[in-house]
Amino acid sequence: MVLLADKKEGKLSGIAKAEHSIWSGEAMVFCPRCKALQTVSLAGNTLMPTRKFTQKRSQIYHDCGSSQPCHLYHSW
Ligand SMILES: [Zn+2]
Secondary structure, three states, X not given: OOOOOOOOOOOOOOHHHHOOOOOOEEEEEEOOOOOXXXXXXXXXXXXXXXXXXXXXXXXXXXXXXXXXXXXXXXXX
């Protein structure tokens, strides 16, 4: 019998958290896998292209290979 890592499926949504408003400006992204924390710029809920983070739909993924989307925080 093989034990698979059974991680709870948390529906973590990054940008989608801010449904009430359009995000433009700076936000902090936090990678749950490698704990990287970085400031990124958003324009109308769209991540401005960065070298380390990729936006897929409403979620942001770090380039460390994390399968979990990054958390997003207002930085103001
Ligand atoms: Zn990462």
